[in-house]
Amino acid sequence: MRKKGYSSAYYEKALAEGDRVALARAITAIESNRGDATSVFRAINGKQTGAQVIGITGAPGAGKSTLVSSYVAELRKRGLKVGVIAIDPSSPFSGGAILGDRIRMSEHGADDGVFVRSLASRGHLGGLSKATAHVVDILDAAGMDIVIIETVGTGQSEVEIMEIADTVVVVSAPGLGDEIQAVKAGILEIADIMVVNKADMPHVDSTYRQLKDAISFGPARAWKVPIVKTISTTGTGFEELADLIDAHFQTIDEAVRENAAVTRMRKVITTTATHFLKLWLKSVSQEQVNELSAQVLRGDLGLEQASRIAANLAVETGELNTKKQKVES
Numbered sequence: 001m002r003k004k005g006y007s008s009a010y011y012e013k014a015l016a017e018g019d020r021v022a023l024a025r026a027i028t029a030i031e032s033n034r035g036d037a038t039s040v041f042r043a044i045n046g047k048q049t050g051a052q053v054i055g056i057t058g059a060p061g062a063g064k065s066t067l068v069s070s071y072v073a074e075l076r077k078r079g080l081k082v083g084v085i086a087i088d089p090s091s092p093f094s095g096g097a098i099l100g101d102r103i104r105m106s107e108h109g110a111d112d113g114v115f116v117r118s119l120a121s122r123g124h125l126g127g128l129s130k131a132t133a134h135v136v137d138i139l140d141a142a143g144m145d146i147v148i149i150e151t152v153g154t155g156q157s158e159v160e161i162m163e164i165a166d167t168v169v170v171v172s173a174p175g176l177g178d179e180i181q182a183v184k185a186g187i188l189e190i191a192d193i194m195v196v197n198k199a200d201m202p203h204v205d206s207t208y209r210q211l212k213d214a215i216s217f218g219p220a221r222a223w224k225v226p227i228v229k230t231i232s233t234t235g236t237g238f239e240e241l242a243d244l245i246d247a248h249f250q251t252i253d254e255a256v257r258e259n260a261a262v263t264r265m266r267k268v269i270t271t272t273a274t275h276f277l278k279l280w281l282k283s284v285s286q287e288q289v290n291e292l293s294a295q296v297l298r299g300d301l302g303l304e305q306a307s308r309i310a311a312n313l314a315v316e317t318g319e320l321n322t323k324k325q326k327v328e329s
């Protein structure tokens with residue numbers, strides 16, 4: 001990998017051409033906030049056309065990854081280009097589940113209309129959802145019609161990620177007891193569509209009924225949350241699922257969709273601002289930073305005050321210097 005990274009001209013051209021290596025590179029740059037994240041920000045700026053964002057969530061083992069793969073196959077039949085973001089809850093060091101996802105998605109590996117990316121989740125604190133929103137943005141700019149986010153249905157970060165999706169699909173399966181888990185975690189409230197996967201397994205009807213009851217006790221909404229049975233391993237039920245997701249999307253009014261877009265953009269702006277501030281701080285002169293440091297050490301200036309001054313200096317001088325910076329292509 002080149003040290004200084006790639007230029008925005010490189011990313012702009014490569015993404016327009018559907019270059020998958022460049023797309024992977026762009027996502028890595030953003031995810032790791034590498035130097036050429038700047039180039040990516042500039043390359044994708046204004047290229048988004050409003051991809052439909054679908055969140056797929058549910059307990060581990062419910063069959064989400066398998067379901068995503070079958071759903072992608074259905075979308076491909078419909079001629080749509082699909083980006084998949086798999087949020088991996090396991091430690092970034094184990095890599096086990098990421099590998100599993102890759103294998104399951106490998107049937108689409110040779111398909112130019114599908115792009116799959118795993119993102120490591122980094123516990124509960126920040127970062128993750130911001131990076132996710134940004135990756136949605138990149139995939140959108142790279143021409144994907146649909147972006148699917150697969151994530152595990154537990155906790156607050158979950159709900160946060162779902163804020164950025166247009167349609168949320170909650171996947172359940174018989175024998176996992178997740179209908180109870182789902183109710184506990186408040187997951188049902190965010191579901192637009194419920195799936196009972198593994199419909200080839202015993203007790204599928206009791207799972208179905210439990211979910212139906214749970215939904216009927218939930219908040220009344222204009223959109224009646226449907227329950228679909230699927231067999232992800234054979235692709236059964238996916239026409240219906242795709243139709244329902246589509247139908248739900250049609251009911252979302254413009255204001256709500258704009259709201260989701262604003263939520264995504266808010267996260268994107270935060271990451272972008274953090275990126276640029278870090279970059280610009282480097283262009284504040286050593287003497288100025290030394291002077292601030294000395295003042296803090298003497299007790300003449302508080303740390304927060306000094307940081308604010310440094311940040312202001314960075315913003316003042318940063319943009320000019322970034323423009324001057326040579327980024328090779």
Ligand SMILES: Nc1nc2c(ncn2[C@@H]2O[C@H](COP(=O)(O)OP(=O)(O)O)[C@@H](O)[C@H]2O)c(=O)[nH]1
Pocket residue numbers: 058059060061062063064065066067100197198199200201230231232233234
């Ligand atoms: N019998 C059956 N097994 C399934 C179905 N969908 C997924 N599985 C299996 O369930 C296991 C967990 O699937 P996976 O997609 O990794 O679940 P995830 O953890 O929710 O992403 C795998 O062994 C799948 O092959 C299904 O519809 N029927």
Ligand SMILES: [Mg+2]
Pocket residue numbers: 064065066101150
């Ligand atoms: Mg999975």
